[in-house]
């Protein structure tokens with residue numbers, strides 16, 4: 039990838055769920071644009087591997103984080119601010135799902151889906167916002183999903199959480215605008231990662247149908263998402279807040 043600009047030079051970013059998949063690609067892109075990136079993940083070893091890969095070309099540190107625990111989010115932000123510098127960019131990316139018909143799903147699964155996909159975003163915002171307000175500077179980008187905009191069969195509670203992330207972000211965007219904190223949302227369409235592979239295991243026909251329904255006739259790659267996040271994290275988006283951008287090869291075009 040040839041980059042025209044290093045828009046994030048000197049900025050400190052924390053990306054949740056950055057050990058693999060879309061989070062890793064986002065972290066790689068932010069580092070390529072000059073940010074020092076905290077690879078925050080529940081999988082400590084994978085986070086350390088990813089941080090060391092990114093460190094070959096940029097600056098990255100691994101941070102243990104379980105987004106389902108507010109105390110863990112507070113500890114991760116404190117660690118990054120102590121060891122790396124004031125947090126300028128928070129990317130809420132960690133996610134989890136179990137695809138099944140709603141009628142067959144159980145409360146234990148709902149609790150985990152809500153804890154990771156919705157409460158996790160609340161926790162990380164709660165941990166990051168006080169410092170950003172003090173400094174009157176911050177960019178928060180949350181990774182929702184097209185499921186949260188248009189629904190998705192087999193993902194009822196997950197889609198509900200992703201819609202909640204959009205409403206939370208729009209509200210925070212309103213509340214924090216005068217603190218110079220921008221809050222925006224990126225919604226990937228189906229993207230080739232472990233999450234999608236596990237969800238679609240044994241359903242190759244469905245994957246094929248999905249591919250055919252995408253105007254660009256291909257699934258997303260993790261690298262497709264990083265550019266949109268880097269844009270929202272940069273000063274190019276200083277006058278943009280509370281917005282939702284679908285990165286899905288044209289799959290959804292709802293107004």
Ligand SMILES: NC(=O)c1ccc[n+]([C@@H]2O[C@H](COP(=O)([O-])OP(=O)(O)OC[C@H]3O[C@@H](n4cnc5c(N)ncnc54)[C@H](O)[C@@H]3O)[C@@H](O)[C@H]2O)c1
Nearest residue numbers: 055058059060080104105131132133183228229231232233
């Ligand atoms: N892959 C897709 O098709 C797709 C589509 C739309 C939206 N998304 C969203 O993109 C984001 C990334 O998804 P992905 O496909 O890269 O998934 P993935 O499963 O490949 O990666 C998720 C990462 O989150 C981490 N994680 C899980 N629970 C965590 C926790 N409690 N605390 C901290 N980290 C945790 C995992 O260890 C992993 O590194 C998610 O929010 C997902 O909902 C994905």
